[in-house]
Amino acid sequence: MLHINDLVYRIGGRVLLDGATAHIPAGQRVGLVGRNGTGKSTLLRLILNETAPDGGDVTVRPRASVGRVAQEAPAGDDTLLDCVLAADKERAALLADLPRAEDEADAHRLAEIHERLNAIDAHSAPARAASILSGLGFSAEAQARPVRDFSGGWRMRVALAAALFARPDLLLLDEPTNHLDLEATIWLENYLAAYPGTLIIVSHDRDLLNKVCQRILHLDKGKLVSYMGDYDDFARMRREMMELREKQAVKQEARRAHLQSFVDRFRAKATKARQAQSRLKMLEKMEPVIPIVEDKGIQFDFPQPEELAPPLIQVDGGTAGYDGKPVLRRLNFRIDMDDRIALLGANGNGKSTLAKIITGRLALMEGTLKASTKLRVGYFAQHQTEELNPLGTPLQHMAKLMPGVNDTKVRAHLGRFGFGAQLADNRVEQLSGGEKARLLIALMTHDAPHVLVLDEPTNHLDIDTRDALIEALNVFEGAVVLISHDPHLVELVADRLWLVADGGVKPFDGDMQDYRRLLLDQAREARREAKADARAANGADEAPAQSAANRKEDRRAAAELRQKLAPLKKQAQAAEKKMEKLTAQKDALEAKLADPKLYDGPADKVSALQIELGEVVKQLEETEMAWLEASEAYEEAMAAGA
Structure with a gap:
């Protein structure tokens, strides 16, 4: 789908891309990551052919459509739904051509238009556009309002909806969650995880990258390095690579020092001169192992306030x-x-x-x-x-x-x-x-x-x-x-x-996983109700009242189960947090007791620390038991409710 070959790009005398190379096959979902200012957005512009490289080239598969979110927020009197529908240029052109073909009674052209509209599934386009807008937080009422009624952030959601609706073969997204709330972000994660085309996402949202991406491209010091897997896989592999390179560099430096020592000692001795010369050549040919050095990251240091009596x-x-x-x-x-x-x-x-x-x-x-x-x-x-x-x-x-x-x-x-x-x-x-x-x-x-x-x-x-x-x-x-x-x-x-x-x-x-499940349940329920309403409107729903009653009963049962499980889950979570604190206390006490300087001081201080450690260990064991009991009770109640 996409070839990036030895790409070079300079801006203001600074080299952003220096021989960057990557190949992205069709259907792959790729996360493009790197520190701010490394050139990720510039790379997207080069792929879109909006700017020219100083060297190398970018090749997209012939006839493949490439899409992205419009940089300018949409405006005007068109409704949100019409604005999104217009993003499918082919559908819009065919529909615009249809009245003309009908007026001219061009049977051949009419047949072509209808055949192509069927091929691109044009009849389902309004429902698909409405579904995307709904996922991004727009109610049915909002979708019928003009774009000009909405603020800039909401308009950018419409632009995102239009890009998703167009379904290009290659979709480029630059920080797509910046104008979204958590609910819309979770919907977008699930939507992109099932995207049928090729996807490149520039994002700093770790959860989005983990949920969606099959591969990570890391842009660092002008180069593109590929890692298979999601963001967590990338972070682990990069950390392991850094540790390995560091060890190799240390070993090589020790080897270099050993060879240099031999050369320095025996270069002047006739009996050892040949061996010293041989080792000198080894030193000259030795390629240095350059450890991967991370640029120093930004640190935050909040000034600490004085304590105030509760409540604030x-x-x-x-x-x-x-x-x-x-x-x-x-x-x-x-x-x-x-x-x-x-x-x-x-x-x-x-x-x-x-x-x-x-x-x-x-x-x-x-x-x-x-x-x-x-x-x-x-x-x-x-x-x-x-x-x-x-x-x-x-x-x-x-x-x-x-x-x-x-x-x-x-x-x-x-x-x-x-x-x-x-x-x-x-x-x-x-x-x-x-x-x-x-x-x-x-x-x-x-x-x-x-x-x-x-x-x-x-x-x-x-x-x-x-x-x-x-x-x-x-x-x-x-x-x-x-x-x-x-x-x-x-x-x-x-x-x-x-x-x-x-x-x-x-x-x-509950926690964030519970909240995700709640949102997904609500989305499924909304889709079921929308389908039921559509069937009722078409006269296909024989028992709408009964269906509504069943849905109400299901929601009531689910609410009762959540209410029953909440105390058990809270107990387990409280025990888990307490275990974390006690474990930290235990580690801190053991570190103090492991310090040899401690035993040069008063013996009663050592005894006090040992007694404190014993008490913490006892509390930790009791808390672990409480956590196990609460977890088992929660799982049993969950199984019974299911």
């Missing part, structure tokens, strides 16, 4: 909305210093409204909100990039928030988020998307907030930088509230899930 924020009987219209009702929640909360729910359900309540940007219409008088809240949202002065530098933006603070301290805070001396003095308009996101995070933490509210913080961050953010959030001593379409981030940071739906907020009993 408490809302009782809250109602919130806009222009007198409630969006969220019956809000009752509290946030403490050690909370790690992720907000789940489709876009438009009120997650951002809840974030504004927590950050003090939206007052309650009813109810009470109590917060510590010393509370500081940091808020991150992608739209804030539009509020940055493009001509200002990161240093100037930060200095404005830290009046009276000397230049050294301002630069030190920027340095916590990867802004060295040179980058701190660059204009904002020169920064990449990832650098702007890091600047926003630096700005929001300038006063060491007690609560961090992060609304899609990983857009434009590469995988290594996302991992650095996860690590920093996990050592942060304040509270964290996340809104994210990245399940990997949610799973590794949040320990409480709140579901924002049906005009309210409630705890979600």
Whole structure:
């Protein structure tokens, strides 16, 4: 399907691609990964023939269609459905030609048009387009509205829907989840995993790459290196390769030192001169093993806030909305210093409204909100990039928030988020998307907030930088509230899930896998109901009332089973978390007891550590037993319910 041959591309004197080569067969789903700025998007433009290479070439199979998401968001008075249907150029052209052929009574042309429409399955196109739009979060009512009614982010979803609907032989996607919520992201994962054509995805979404890709192309230092498998397979193989090369380099250096030692010792001795000369030639011919060296990644270092008495924020009987219209009702929640909360729910359900309540940007219409008088809240949202002065530098933006603070301290805070001396003095308009996101995070933490509210913080961050953010959030001593379409981030940071739906907020009993299953169940139920409605409309449903009753009974039974299983699952999860903490304590105590310096000190300190270790081991054994019992009870109840 695609051949990339010794591709060379330079920009501003910098070599982005240096002999990059790859072959992608038809039907393969490929993830293109690499750090920000390595040239992934440039490679897609070269494949699309939008720019010319400085060397090498790109060859696409003849007559193969190549598609991508339009760079400009669609606009105008066309409905969403019509906008997506128009993406199938052949279908649109055939339908446009049909009235003309009918007017001219051209029987031969009419037969050709109808035959081709049947061949491309044109009659099912509206249903297929509606299904894609629905998966990306558009209701049937929304699909009938004009594109101009929607914001930029939603329009980009329409552009994505159009690209998927067109079903090109080769589909190129550049960060397709950036404008999606978690629900739409999960739908997209399943859709792309069954895509019938060839697929190249540039993404920093680890879960998407794992779910969809059969192969990973790593763009690093201008070269393309292929790894079979998903992203986790790539990460493991690359790590193993780095370790192997490092060992080989160490061994070779030892061998080189040994040969050089012999040469130095015996070169001047007549009896050993020939042997020394032989070893000198071996040294000259020895190809150095160059270890794979990773570029130094970005690190995050959140300033730690002083501790405040709980709760930091408490809302009782809250109602919130806009222009007198409630969006969220019956809000009752509290946030403490050690909370790690992720907000789940489709876009438009009120997650951002809840974030504004927590950050003090939206007052309650009813109810009470109590917060510590010393509370500081940091808020991150992608739209804030539009509020940055493009001509200002990161240093100037930060200095404005830290009046009276000397230049050294301002630069030190920027340095916590990867802004060295040179980058701190660059204009904002020169920064990449990832650098702007890091600047926003630096700005929001300038006063060491007690609560961090992060609304899609990983857009434009590469995988290594996302991992650095996860690590920093996990050592942060304040509270964290996340809104994210990245399940990997949610799973590794949040320990409480709140579901924002049906005009309210409630705890979600379960983990991200449970939430995925819930969404898939809801999607299947929606499809069944849509089919039932279609059959009823066509007069083919003999007992619609009975079917509705059966579906209602099935939902009731499923809800009862989830309710029955929730306490058991919660027990197992609590025991598992406790086991992790106890294991960490045990490892720390064993490390202390293994330190020889400990035994040079007081004997009672050694005894105290040994007693503490014994107690931790005992608790760990009891917790393991509790976990086993809870897990077995959960599995038995699950089997009985099934």
